[in-house]
Amino acid sequence: MSLADYHVPEFEPVADEAAIVETDACRFTVLSSRLLRLEYAPDGEFEDRPSQAVWYRDQPVPEFSATRTDGTLEIETEHLQLRYAIGGGFTSDSLSIELTGLEETWHYGDSEDNLGGTTRTLDSVDGQTDLEPGLLSRDGWTVLDDTDRLVFDDDGWVTPRDAHDDYEDLYFFGFGHDYFGALRAYTDVAGDVPMIPRWALGNWWSRYWEYSQDELRGLMTQFRERDLPLSVCVLDMDWHVVDNPHHSGWTGWTWDDDLFPDPEGFLEWLHDEGLKATLNLHPADGVHPHEAAYPDIAEHVGIDPASGRPVEFDASDPQFLRGYFEHVINPLEDDGVDFWWIDWQQWRESPEMDGLDPLWALNHLHALDRTRDGSRPFVFSRWADVSNHRYPIGFSGDTVISWDSLSFQPFLTGSAANVQFGWWSHDIGGHFGGSGDPTEFGELYARWLQFGVFSPINRIHTSKMPYVDKRPWAYDGEVREALDDAFVRRHELVPYLYTMVRHNHARAEPPIRPLYYHHPEADVAYNRPNQYYFGSELLAAPHVREREDDIHLSRRPVWLPDGEWFDFETGERYESGFHTRYGDLDDVPVYAKAGAIVPLDGEPGFGDVEAPEALRVVAFPGADNAFDLYEDDGVTCASRDGDYATTRLAQSFEGDRLTFTIGPIEGIPEHVPDDRTYELQFRGVREDVTVSVEGAAGHSRAYDEDTRTLTVSLDDAGVGVDATATVVLDGEGTNLVAESDWRRSQLEELLWNLSMPAGSKPPLETHAKAFLAGERTDLDWLGNFAAALTDAQLRAIAETLVDAGIERLDYAGDDRLLAWNRTRRIDVTYQFATYDRTGTPFGHEGGFRHGSLPGYEVIELSEFETYDWAFTLEYDGVTSITYEGSASDTDRR
Template identity: 65%
Template sequence: MTLAPYHVPDFSPEADEAAIVRGDRFRLTVLTPRIVRAEYDPDGEFEDRPSQVFWHREQPVPEFDVARGDGQLAIETEALRLEYTAEEPFAPSTLSAHVRESGSVWHYGDDDVANMGGTVRTLDRVEGSTDLEPGLLGGDGWTVLEDTDRLVFDDGWVAPRDAHDDYEDIYFFGYGHDYLGALEDFTAVSGDVPMIPRWALGSWWSRYADYSADRHRSLIERFREEELPLSVWVLDMDWHVTDNEYHGGWTGWTWNRDLFPDPEGFVDWLHDVGLKTTLNIHPADGVHPHEAAYPDIAEHVGIDPASGRPVEFDASDPQFLRGYFEHVIDPLEDDGVDFWWIDWQQWDESPEMAGLDPLWALNHLHALDRTRDGRRPFILSRWGGLGGHRYPVGFSGDAYISWGSLSFQPYLTATGSNVDFGWWSHDIGGHFGGSGTPTGFGELYARWLQFGVFSPINRIHTGNIEYIDKRPWTFEPTVRETLSEALRLRHALIPYLYTMARRNHDRGVPLVRPMYYHHPNEELAYHVPQQYYFGDELVVAPHVRERGDGTNLSRQTVWLPDGEWFDFETGRPSRAGLDASYGDLGDVPVYARAGAIVPLDGDPGFGDVDSPETLRVVAFPGADNTVDLYEDDGTSQAYRDGEYATTTIRQSHEPGRVALTVEAASGATEHVPATRDLELCVRGVREDLAVEIDGADGSVAYDTETRAQTIAIPDHDATSRVTVTLSAPDRGLVVPEDPRRDRVRELLRHLEIPARSKARIEEYAAAFIASERADLDWLGDFRERLTGEQARAIVETLVDAGVAHVGNAEQERLLLWNGDGRTDVTYRLSTFERGSIPLAAEGETESGPLPSLKILELDDLGGEDWTLTVEYADAGRVTFDGTGEAQQYDGEIW
């Protein structure tokens, strides 16, 4: 038996003959200007079937030239030149490529030492950070993907290749620093990223516990009473029968009716209140006689149900797989289950077929099975390898509850984009470990949820630990309000997130992106692993460390590229370059570039993720920009046939004037509310601006906290156009302020020092800010009052100088910067022989004012045999040791 038709994707695996250069034993295929496929086979037999990764080799034939002579062959495209000694086996001397944009040269067999990483199968049993598998992108501007041993599709399902032992099949990517172009090309040949359902972009609630249906209902009702929006309710493994005589109970397919006496009614109720649901499954133990589905699937695979013989899980067998879906999975979906959490943690190669990973098989088939009734491919599962971008979303595994685990997740998420795997779902708040105390855990949980808001999927999850409680209302008021604000903000962001999801589908560019995607020629873009672009318009650097004891604030190092930037929430201008951001529990470092346009839901509700009835457009002056707000039915694949609507939002800027236009909706406008309230909000501008409204009637209000002019237009006809113009030709648009005064005042409010000292420091700081060129000697008067941590915070808030430890498991570093060229912030770096004193006489110590920029790789400093001490204007010092962490010392600098 073969698989069902909907389990077999649409392939276009055979390249146009015009793209092929061949010989008796080789075939070179120019897939795009950046990608060349190279095959060698002594028998001259080449592979045209789709592989697990490459489905669409039939591409528009790019322009290229071919030169032959003296047994040599060269292919030239606009991006690269590939050279090959015709008919010879691939070797460093026979196959090479030159990448034009980066100037780098690759020879067959070269190690990709500059590879920037990809992702990892799971974070199970990982506390903190871990090494990542290689990705598609490298600093040398090339990557080679080895496809020789991957399975190919044959008659609907995969099979090993029947090839010569010396057969090779590789794909050379030569893109220079055009990382976005590399991802676009990769998805062209491997398959696009499907649109995820709109409801997936809200907040999810998940707990591993044997809750009854009534207890679930009670908890959901409390969320509704608290006006805390959710969109997905996850049922972990105890939804099914676990006690049985056949296995340990992890695998199960039959509702536990002690907990869910009416499962169909319960799922219907979830849908009635606006929630989608998923069931957690562990398929490895197959289907046993105690399961309700056993008789049907047993007969399907040729087993007499009376025998009691189990139906074994076999990812290689189309007969089993078809029965698995038709008799086990699909009936549960018919009862209302929306999608599946595939919690595969077992073997990574099928014993029945070499090279077949059951996790990949489950991801592939479960995603496609949803399309049988027109829905979009959508699952929750661990990463099954390259090509996994076709099966959103990714479950990163059981996270440890620790600051180290939280601090690694922004890097993991952004770097996952290097294999185009952008739709990550993390255990927000963690799964294992932790104390669960409201005070100790509250700060960590709040910071984790803030990251969840600015990550692809926001899934709050709790392990089966009685004393870990993540219900927001159980925490003290400050934490409770922070958690509540985060949940509401996530749902407000859905119009922006869904628009970015469409860009991901169209261009292969994930929502969360490393900074080097947009700034490939900036060195610092490669050294800020805890910040990222969040779509096209925002940069986020979430707080991922606990507050300092002396400052009572969290600290995060942020790099903003050249240009104008604004704090997203306050509208306050933010300077480009490196900066240390100090924030209390409610602060999240989120920055909008000049000209940014962010569409929001102005009135998000529980279970409501539809196109907003109140559309709030938040914009920032300083540049021209256009964003096409994307809306469709949110669930079906009709978008592939053009069934969607776009509303163009345009900003035009000139000195003293900004115009914000919402064009009439176009396309399938049935997916847009016929009328909706518009709130056009321009942040970061002055209060005394002239405001004109063209195309509608509205009111104008100014908010001093966000420095925002908001034009409210009720009952706006979505098929009409409206423009608001803000102008101040004689004064300029942006609030003329130096943000340092407010930042110092906020910092002092939190410092653990005498209140009288705070008042004096503020006076000195105000005078310092008012001076064009001032020194920090006055700070030394407070030496007895300040710790090194506190002195660092004050100095870093006032001047463009600082030091930070950043990194991950693969590469940790210290950043030193001094954009103001100050001489009163100094450093001393000393390295040791193990167990000895510093070897200053042998040139092992360097010191002086902080350099304008210095990047110290910890691996280059000799393990733990070094110290770095930074002194802040004779007011305090911070010393970093071999762990890379800041330690406070009161003694003299060596």
């Protein structure tokens, strides 16, 4: 028996003959001017079937030339020049590709400066783990080796290639630093990232716990009563029968009727509340006689149910796989299960088929199985390999509860974009470990959840530990406020995020983007592992370290690219370059670029992530911009056929005048609520501006000084297919941007929080504000307070005033110090010294540097791995901070 039709994609694996050049035992396919397929087959048998990774080789043929001269084949496109010495296969001497105009040449076998990809799991990881290679490199080229991947046969399932032992199948990406272009080319040949359902963008509640249906119903009701929105309820493994005579109980397919006496009724109740439900699966042990589905699937695979013989899990057998879905999975979906959490933690190889990873098989088929009723391909599972971008979303595994784990997750999420795997779901708050102490853990949980809000999927999760509680109301004070705010903010962001879902699907632009995607020629962009673009409009730099004891604020060095930036919440204006941010638990470092337009749900509610009737749009001055808000039915594949609507939100900025236009609606207007209301929040602008409106029956205005936000609410705005509404802010000759000084605000925050003699604070404030006002330019006065301040406190004051500092970065084995001095002050000095084992300094070439701190410098500590080292930074002779240790140290002060 073969797989069902909906389990078999529509492949286009055979390239146009005009794109193919053959010579000797080699075949070269020009897939684009920057993407080449390189095959070597000593027996002349080349592969035209789709592989696990590459499905669509039938691409438009670009212009290229192919010439043979004196035993050499040359293929030249607009961007690449391939040279192959005919005969003998691929070697470093026989095969090379030059990137035209980039002074970069690849020779077969070269290794690149790869920017990293992702990893299968974070199970039991406390902090960092190694990443698999990605599709991007600073060298401008990467090679995807597809040689060992399986191919699809005529029946739609995978099989080994049965190729010659020396066969090679390589894909050369020569995109330079056009990282978006490389990702688009990859999805062109490997398949698009599917649209994920809109409901997946809300808050998920997940806990490994023996919940009963009454307990879960009560818990969901508590969230609703507290106005804390959720969109997904996760049922971890104890939903099914665990105690049985056949295996350990991790695998299960039958509801535990002691906990869920009426599963269909419970799932219907969840749906009535607006929630989706997923069940956790560990499929490895197959289906045993105690399972309700056993008789049907046993007969399906040819086993006599009376024998009691288990139905073994076999990812290689289409007969088993079809029965798995038709007799085990689909009936549970008919009961009301919306999607599946595949928690495969077992073997990576199938005994019955060399090279088949069961996890890949589960991801592939579960995603496609959802399309049988017109739904989008969707599964929640671990990463298996490149091509998993087709099977969102990812479960990153059981993370240790620690600050190091939190610190690693933004970096991992950004790097995963390098294999187009943009929809990670982390265990927000961590899975196991930690103290559970409400004070100690509360801060970590709040910071983790704030990152979760500005990450692809926000799934709060806890292991089976009774003294770790992630219900927001289990905490008091500032922790409770931070948690509540995060829950609400996430659902507010759904309209913005859903447009990014469309961008990922249609443009191959991941929702989370490392800074180097947008600033590939800036070295500093490669040295900001915990900063990232959150969609097209925002830049996030979440706090990932605890508050320091004598400062009581979290420290966060931030680099902002060229241009003007605004704090997303407060409207404070920031210049480009480095600054160091210090913040309490209510501080979430998210920045909007000048001109940014961010649509939000104006009335976020429990179980409601539909296109909002009340649309709040936050817009920032400083530049022209346009944002096409995308909306559809949120769940089906109909959008592929153009069944969606976009509403253009656009502004033009002329310094003293800002014109903002809503509409018209393009596409299918039924996807936009008829009675939608619009609230425009112009953040970072002055209060004293004139407001005029066209296209609405009326309007009202209000101003919030704390956030520098002018709100214009439109009455009966007539936005439609042919209609628009326009709002004009007129400063009458004066720039609209509100005056602000983030340094002054941060200085006041520091002084409120520093543990220091209260009597020293007023004179320190006087000197500091005189410095900020330009009344003095020196820093020698700071030494007068050295006796009252710790080094960390001195650093906090100095970094706030002059934008000079140092940070240790240790990610994916790349340990380095990063120093910056934005205005290149000569009175900010440093000394870096290395010492050999006897304590003698200058033990290594380049191991002693001193003088004024450079504007930007990176010191690679791996160069000094056999030496101790120390880095001392001084502000006008006042020692502020010293880093010391060895390159193998874990000190990250």
